[in-house]
Amino acid sequence: MNNPSTAPIAVNSSAGSKASTSDVLIVGAGIVGLAHAAHAVANGLTVTIIERDHHAAGASVRNFGHCCITAQSGELYELAQVSRKYWLEFAAKAGFWAVESGAVVLARTEAEMAVLRELSAVREPGQVELLSPAGTRERLGTSPETAQETHDGGWPGLVGGAFLRDDLRVDPRTTVARLAEWLSQQPGVELRWNTSALGFSQSPEGVSVRTSRGELRAGQVFVCVGHDVDYLFPDLAAEHRIQRCALQMSLAAKPDRAGFAPAVLTATSMLRYPAFTDMPAAAALRAEVSETRPGLLDIGANVMFTQRPDGTIILGDSHHYHQTADPFLDEEVTSTLNAEIADRIGEPLEIIQRWQGIYASSDVAPILVREIQPGVTVVSVTSGVGMTLSFGLAHRNVSRLP
Ligand SMILES: Cc1cc2nc3c(=O)[nH]c(=O)nc-3n(C[C@H](O)[C@H](O)[C@H](O)COP(=O)(O)OP(=O)(O)OC[C@H]3O[C@@H](n4cnc5c(N)ncnc54)[C@H](O)[C@@H]3O)c2cc1C
Incomplete structure (x- = not known):
């Protein structure tokens, strides 16, 4: 077709x-x-x-x-x-x-919240808005009724989160x-x-x-x-020491629940993007993830997801570095990422596509x-x-x- x-x-x-x-x-x-x-x-x-x-x-x-x-x-x-x-x-x-959706960072531990608090403190007021668990769910479009009907409002295990105001989605x-x-x-x-x-x-x-x-x-x-x-x-x-960074990605079918506009980031995102890794609390977060979720660090995970206009959800990602990228996708990597995301969303996901993405990576600049x-x-x-x-x-x- x-x-x-x-x-x-x-x-x-x-x-x-x-x-x-x-x-x-x-x-x-x-x-x-x-x-x-x-x-x-x-x-x-x-x-x-x-x-x-x-x-x-x-x-x-x-x-x-x-x-x-x-x-x-x-x-x-x-x-x-x-x-x-x-x-x-x-x-x-x-x-x-293109939408001015912002992004939501889900926090499940105090170490995650500590990074978000530090970033919020150094940015202009309102740019990194700290959220309670209820505030996080609200930013993700979960109505109070749904929150009551479903376990933890459909976003289980939250201790809080942050809303990144300036992020866009296309x-x-x-x-x-x-x-x-x-x-x-x-x-x-x-x-x-x-x-x-x-x-x-x-x-x-x-x-x-x-x-x-x-x-x-x-x-x-x-x-x-x-x-x-x-x-x-x-x-x-x-x-410039350019390598090919290969990422494993999936697409999930539109779930029955209400959609969410912001991009959604999690703990491992805070170990990759520089504004988070610049924060003093990032070291403790890395230690925590390495103790509690070593498998995520092994695959270079940045567990995040976005919902497309048709309701399908883009899920990812892992990072593997090569001169020439290996074309073979390791199913265990994909299932680790997708299980982690299903756990964050609070329901099983129906995977309808998988693909490999490649981008240029350099440790020089x-x-x-x-x-x-x-x-x-x-x-x-x-x-x-x-x-x-x-x-x-x-x-x-x-x-x-x-
Ligand atoms: C899975 C994945 C997730 C990502 N997520 C994000 C994200 O959420 N946010 C973000 O900011 N970035 C993200 N990135 C990174 C971002 O996608 C890339 O940095 C960006 O798309 C690179 O754009 P580009 O135009 O340089 O490269 P490309 O999109 O790869 O385009 C390069 C083009 O050049 C063409 N080309 C190559 N050689 C020749 C030639 N000799 N003659 C003519 N044409 C040629 C190719 O065919 C290709 O179409 C992600 C990347 C991947 C792979």
Whole structure:
């Protein structure tokens, strides 16, 4: 059956025609490439986007659709807040689903609450709102009647939680397709599917890009190929120590109970995102999880979930690091994650899909932005938060163009 969320969309493609010239050429139609294209268009530049696949199928469609703004720190936090503004702006322009849902962190222990209290204390009032168990359930849309009817309101074992006000949610399965379609309808934009970048050299206009469908020219090129930097620039990938981080994910059928808008994070999320790990109480939480749930640390779990507009729930995730990702999914990893989430939600889940997602990861820096030769800039988010940062990073890069 043709899946409307992943079917190729008709775009303004002129694949096969003779070489053309644009102000900016983007390699890769994932969220990072499309965000660069969107900002370039907003600045009145002509843009060509090339994508090797027939539609985007990389990390940008395999994730939770969680713009995890609040849990960033330092430079990433600044970029995330800029990104937030443009996510909302381009959602309105391009007509894709984006909601100011916030995120809820479920806390089941005092060690978890201690991290949340510390973060709340260092942020502006209201940005990280501490919640009672009843307040947590309310933020998750559980009515007082349901709370009375079901064990612990359907969210068992809570000692409290926190509401992360600034987080957004988008639907990963439809966002990049809709954004690509909208971009292709803008004047001065050309989008070429099934066109791979093979190499770059200098030309009178700036850069000549050798592709699988001939030569293209542009003043500036952004290479936004996610985790595949090593295919084009192996030395740069080695220098930045880019690895492929493979994540196991599942989709659960829509449950009968009421839906929840916020992204939902748990203890292991507090061991991954920098705003939490920067807190002094994070060390005690790590010790607690390592004693009570060592299996979660063994699989690099970030137990979290989001509900899509159709009510299905995206469940994840584990983290395994490779140069080349192993394609074989370990069922025990998936069942550990899904059992943990079913326990948090308080009911069994009907799993209807499983998949592997891969993103670029580096222990050198969370972002790679490097002008590899005049006019050719490689951009990759190497910390697993490319949805969160995309529009902010693109805004910064495009505003620095000569
Ligand atoms: C399971 C999972 C969950 C995640 N959850 C979140 C989350 O909740 N929040 C968050 O902020 N981030 C999350 N991330 C990270 C986020 O999804 C990525 O950081 C982001 O999508 C990367 O976007 P990208 O455009 O760089 O890469 P991609 O989406 O992978 O796009 C790169 C594109 O480049 C194309 N390409 C590659 N080489 C060439 C070439 N030579 N020529 C032409 N095209 C080429 C590819 O085909 C691909 O379409 C998650 C990632 C995964 C895998």
